Amino acid sequence: MGDRWHVEVDRGVCIGSGMCVNHAPDAFRLDTARQSHPEHPDTDANEKVLAAAEGCPVEAIMITLLGGGEAVFPPEE
Template structure:
């Protein structure tokens, strides 16, 4: 069985460039020249840092899903 992976996406239309994600998970996010966040890799291993970055995004621009099933990891279904 393959190890779990996460697909990370930033909605650049929502991103306000606060940099909180890059501060929370510098190995997973960076701000580009336009001061918008981008994931450093489309898929990553699950980590508390990536989840914290998504949770602390002030405009909820970060989504995390499982690439094999499409199941949403964040934001949670409410």
């Protein structure tokens, strides 16, 4: 069984670029204010979701391991 992730978007940081939707259209949506929201905050580990987080120009997307809370993205330094 693979990892499960918890996905959050810091809407105070999100600039509504839409890159997350471009990378993972099934995982993110923009609301009427162009703020990103994860479609499924708790999800299976997924390369498209990771690409969306990595491609966010302001790093507004945080991914942690579900249950343990360890950072997947951005990585802890």
